[in-house]
Amino acid sequence: MVFQKRVGCAPNGFHIPAMPRVPRSAKGKRSSRKKVEGNQMSAFDLLASLAGKLLSEREGFWTPSNEQLDNESSIKGGVFDQGSCDESTVAPPFVSHGNLNLCFKQHLKSMEPITATCAPNDGSVGEFADKSLDSASPMESCVYRVDDRTVMSLHCKGQIEGQTDSNRKKSVIVSSESSVDLPPYGDCPRAQSCSFPSTKDGEALHGDDQENSSVCTHPCSVHSRALKPHCLEAHRRRKLKKSNYRKCDPASYYNSGEVSNNDVEMKPVFHSQKLFYTRQRSKRSSFKQKKLFEHCSISPSCETSPDEVIVDSLAKDGIKLEADNLLAALNGANNISCTRRGSNPLYDSEDHPVKLCIKSFKVPELFIEIPANATVGSLKRTVMEAVMAVLGDGLCVGILLQGKKVRDDSKTLRQAGISYEDKMDGLGFTLEPSPAGTPPSILNLKEPAFVLTDPMPLNKFQASDATVLPPPLPPANCIEIDHENSAHSSIDPPDNLDSDSKMLVPWAAANSAGAALSLVPLGKSRRSEIAQQRRIRRPFSVSEVEALVQAVEKLGTGRWRDVKIRAFGDSKHRTYVDLKDKWKTLVHTARISPQQRRGEPVPQELLDRVLSAHAYWSHHQAKLPDPAEPRLLT
DNA sequence: TTTAGGG
DNA sequence: CCCTAAA
The missing domain is CATH 1.10.246.220 (Serum Albumin; Chain A, Domain 1)
Structure with a gap:
C-alpha cells in the first residue's frame, strides 16, 4: 500500500530544530574536495548573505528615483509570483529569538514584504488583517474577483512614520469566500490573486477560508507557470528533449499532482517510494498572467483551470526576525562585525538604520509519496532530504523592490530605495538558487514543479515505469540566467519582473537512508523543456x-x-x-x-x-x- | 570521474 | 562554457 501525502499543507510546517549540513546534490560528491566544491549554503550562510546584502554594501551609482514604481503593483506582483498555499517552515536555530521561517512554497521566491520595523515587534498578520478592516488601520484592503472567488487583499497603505508605527507594513491577501466584510468587487482592479493567511491569526480570522482556499490549487495549473520560450535555448531544449525527456502522458502528471490540499488524502498512485516535489498548483491572475505570458506563446487560458486561484499566504507563525536579532546572531556565531546602531560606520551620520523584518522565505512545497509500511523515521528522513535538497543546494537571497529585482549589490540601501519608507512595503526577499560557486545572483523561480523519484537510472526507470513518471530532469540545477549579466551584479533593468526572470529547477540531494532522490519535473512537455543552467561566465583573471x-x-x-x-x-x-x-x-x-x-x-x-x-x-x-x-x- | 575535443 | 564520447 502506498500513499501519497502532500506535506506542504501541514499547517505548522516542519520545524527543523537544527540546520544540518546539506547533502550535496547530484554532482560531484566523490571526494571531500568535491564536497567542498558543492554549492552548499547553510542557513547561516543564507542569513549572512542576506545581512551582507542589506547592511554591508553601500556604494553605488544608482539613484532611487529610477526605481520609482507603482506602489501597489509591487506587492501584487509579489503575490502573483508566489501563489501558493503556505507550506512547511524551517526555523533555523541560530536566531536568538524569533525565527526565520522558511516556508515551503512552490518556488524559491519570497514575496513577503520586508518591513521596516521598530520594536516592539508587534502585530501578527491576522491582527493587521483585522485592523485593516478598520478605516483607521494602516492596512488597505481591496477586493477583487478571481473567477468565482471573491478575494480580499490586505496590504499596507501607511508609511513608516517615526519609530513607533513603522511595523505596520504587512501584506496579506485573504481568500475570501467567507464572512469577511469585503469591500465591493473591483475596488482594486490590479489585485487579482487570492491567498489565504496561514498565520495563526489569519486562520483565526479566516479559518473557514483555508479549506476553501485549498481548492484553489488545481493540478492543472501545475504546468501553468509560464516559461518563456524565448528564454530557452532552443538548442539546449532539443538536447534536453532528446536526451532527458521522454514522452509521457500528461495525465499522469495530473494524477500525481492530483492530491488535494487535504493533508490526509492518500493516493495509491505510485508504487515506489517517491518524493513529489511539485510546484503549487495555482493560477495567476489574468493581470499577472498577462505579464507572464507576455513573452510566451502559450495562451494562459489554456493553461489554467477556471477554478484555480492563486493561493498565497504568509508564513504560518511567521515570526519576525529583526535585523537586530539577525545581526546579533550573526555576530555571535560568525564574527561578522557589523553593528547596527549609531556608531556604525555603515551608516551615514544622517542615515537612519534600516530595520528589516523578514517574515518568511518561501521555498517549494513538497509532495511525498512513501509506502505505508515505511517507518515514521524514514518518512522524517525523506522529508528532511527533500527539504534539504531544496534548501541545501545553494541558495542566495534576492531582493525585490517594488516587484523589481535589485541586482546591484554595490548599491546602498538608500540608493536602492530600501531606506525609503514608502517603498518598504514593496520590499521582498527571495530565496534563489545560487549557481555553484558563483556569487548570489537573482534568479526567479518560474517552474518549480518537480517530482522526486527513485534514484535508479532514468533509463531503467523509464523502461519499467514509463507511463507513470514524468520526464526526468536534467541532472543539474536548471537555472536560466541572464546571459547579459556577468557574475557581477548589475542594476535591474526597469522593466517588469518577467522580462528578466529566470527559471530554476533544483536538483535533489543524494539520499542518506536508501531513499535517494532525483528530481523530475512535473510540468508538461512544452514547458518542461526547462533550460538547464548555464554557469555564469567568469573570465579568468x-x-x-x-x-x-x-x-x-x-x-x-x-x-x-x-x-x-x-x-x-x-x-x-x-x-x-x-x-x-x-x-x-x-x-x-x-x-x-x-x-x-x-x-x-x-x-x-x-x-x-x-x-x-x-x-x-x-x-x-x-x-x-x-x-x-x-x-x-x- | 577524467580526458580530450568539438561546438 | 557546454556537451559528450571514451577511457
Whole structure:
C-alpha cells in the first residue's frame, strides 16, 4: 500500500530544530574536495548573505528615483509570483529569538514584504488583517474577483512614520469566500490573486477560508507557470528533449499532482517510494498572467483551470526576525562585525538604520509519496532530504523592490530605495538558487514543479515505469540566467519582473537512508523543456592565468585534474574542464595577434609561457603523476 | 570521474 | 562554457 501525502499543507510546517549540513546534490560528491566544491549554503550562510546584502554594501551609482514604481503593483506582483498555499517552515536555530521561517512554497521566491520595523515587534498578520478592516488601520484592503472567488487583499497603505508605527507594513491577501466584510468587487482592479493567511491569526480570522482556499490549487495549473520560450535555448531544449525527456502522458502528471490540499488524502498512485516535489498548483491572475505570458506563446487560458486561484499566504507563525536579532546572531556565531546602531560606520551620520523584518522565505512545497509500511523515521528522513535538497543546494537571497529585482549589490540601501519608507512595503526577499560557486545572483523561480523519484537510472526507470513518471530532469540545477549579466551584479533593468526572470529547477540531494532522490519535473512537455543552467561566465583573471600556466608548466597538459588541484584547489568554480578549456583558449590567444584578443589582456609574458609549455608538452607525454616530474626548460 | 575535443 | 564520447 502506498500513499501519497502532500506535506506542504501541514499547517505548522516542519520545524527543523537544527540546520544540518546539506547533502550535496547530484554532482560531484566523490571526494571531500568535491564536497567542498558543492554549492552548499547553510542557513547561516543564507542569513549572512542576506545581512551582507542589506547592511554591508553601500556604494553605488544608482539613484532611487529610477526605481520609482507603482506602489501597489509591487506587492501584487509579489503575490502573483508566489501563489501558493503556505507550506512547511524551517526555523533555523541560530536566531536568538524569533525565527526565520522558511516556508515551503512552490518556488524559491519570497514575496513577503520586508518591513521596516521598530520594536516592539508587534502585530501578527491576522491582527493587521483585522485592523485593516478598520478605516483607521494602516492596512488597505481591496477586493477583487478571481473567477468565482471573491478575494480580499490586505496590504499596507501607511508609511513608516517615526519609530513607533513603522511595523505596520504587512501584506496579506485573504481568500475570501467567507464572512469577511469585503469591500465591493473591483475596488482594486490590479489585485487579482487570492491567498489565504496561514498565520495563526489569519486562520483565526479566516479559518473557514483555508479549506476553501485549498481548492484553489488545481493540478492543472501545475504546468501553468509560464516559461518563456524565448528564454530557452532552443538548442539546449532539443538536447534536453532528446536526451532527458521522454514522452509521457500528461495525465499522469495530473494524477500525481492530483492530491488535494487535504493533508490526509492518500493516493495509491505510485508504487515506489517517491518524493513529489511539485510546484503549487495555482493560477495567476489574468493581470499577472498577462505579464507572464507576455513573452510566451502559450495562451494562459489554456493553461489554467477556471477554478484555480492563486493561493498565497504568509508564513504560518511567521515570526519576525529583526535585523537586530539577525545581526546579533550573526555576530555571535560568525564574527561578522557589523553593528547596527549609531556608531556604525555603515551608516551615514544622517542615515537612519534600516530595520528589516523578514517574515518568511518561501521555498517549494513538497509532495511525498512513501509506502505505508515505511517507518515514521524514514518518512522524517525523506522529508528532511527533500527539504534539504531544496534548501541545501545553494541558495542566495534576492531582493525585490517594488516587484523589481535589485541586482546591484554595490548599491546602498538608500540608493536602492530600501531606506525609503514608502517603498518598504514593496520590499521582498527571495530565496534563489545560487549557481555553484558563483556569487548570489537573482534568479526567479518560474517552474518549480518537480517530482522526486527513485534514484535508479532514468533509463531503467523509464523502461519499467514509463507511463507513470514524468520526464526526468536534467541532472543539474536548471537555472536560466541572464546571459547579459556577468557574475557581477548589475542594476535591474526597469522593466517588469518577467522580462528578466529566470527559471530554476533544483536538483535533489543524494539520499542518506536508501531513499535517494532525483528530481523530475512535473510540468508538461512544452514547458518542461526547462533550460538547464548555464554557469555564469567568469573570465579568468591574470592571476588565475598565471596560476594555470604555472601548473601546466609543471604538470603538463594532460592532467587537468591535477592542475586544478594544484592551481585552483580551493576554487569551487573552476573545474578541470574549465582549466582545460582555458588553456585551450590561452594557446589560441597566444597565437593570434594582440589586436584580435579580447577581454582582459593577458600579459605577453604569460602568453609566451603558454606557448612554450604547450610546445613542450606536445612532445612530452605527461604521464607520470609524481616523481621526477618533467621540468619545463625556460 | 577524467580526458580530450568539438561546438 | 557546454556537451559528450571514451577511457
